Amino acid sequence: MKIIIHGGFFSEASTNTETKIKKQQALKKIAALGFDYLKNHAAIEAAAFTVQLLEDDPLFNAGTGSQIQSDGTIRMSAALMDGSSLKFGGVINIEKVKNPILVAEKLLPLEDNVLCGFGATSFAHRKGFETYDPETPERKAEFEQKRKSSRTSTVGCVCFDGKGRLAAATSTGGKGFEISGRVSDSATVAGTYANSFCGVSLTGVGEDIVKNAMAAKIVTRVTDGMGLKEAFAKTFAELKEIDGFAGAVAIDRLGNVFHHSSHPLMVFASYDGENHVIFD
16 A cells, blocks of 8 residues: 655745745644555555545645635635546535645546536535635735746655556636636646556646646556656656646556656655655
8 A cells, every 4th residue: 555645846835945845744634644544445445535635724725725826716726536446526616615636536436527607616515515715815915916936736646456456636716816717737637647567646737738648648658558757758748849837747557656756846745655755
């Protein structure tokens, strides 16, 4: 059993030492909690549970503490994928919920697997999710001062359970100050993908990740026999050709854990029950 999570890039908020330490400590704790949950649950359940914890921490740009769009509204996206069944559930530009990843989880068994905007929000409320305002004073201050950054954060998780099953989950509050209606990569197979060979979660500039179809490419290459390290190297080389910005975490069916980013600012943590945490 193994788990790896990411909390996006430091440059999305503050790069000071205090913030970096807080994020590392939070990821260390969440990775351990996610691993404990994985002991008694399937990979897909543990992935959703772990990303929920990341969404609940205002240090990260997902769920509580999400970025505010140009019209003053917070819209979030999230997705998860079960590598064994290839079931995918996603919400795009959902509003007024606490945990988008749990709404995405509800879509896994349905015929309509990805919902957006009003439809996603309406579905969540019909399923009993309470109305919730994810705005924090810090995000409001950033919005009012129009401090826009092109490098933004997302959270994600890949789980490898005791039965060898893989799952990936990703959640984001967007890049901040974007045009209303903009769609990120997180709830697409470019940002979140898993099958029985590999699971991947991405963070970075969504448009770059979509252009390069990154999660699907990495998983496909591993499925076709390429090693995890080589699959990452080839995919990120292609990203470099378009001067793209992204980071990714992954686990393959042999339990190999890997991470890489185009810029050395991604924060991540992994845990296998013995080797507690690795983070940048």
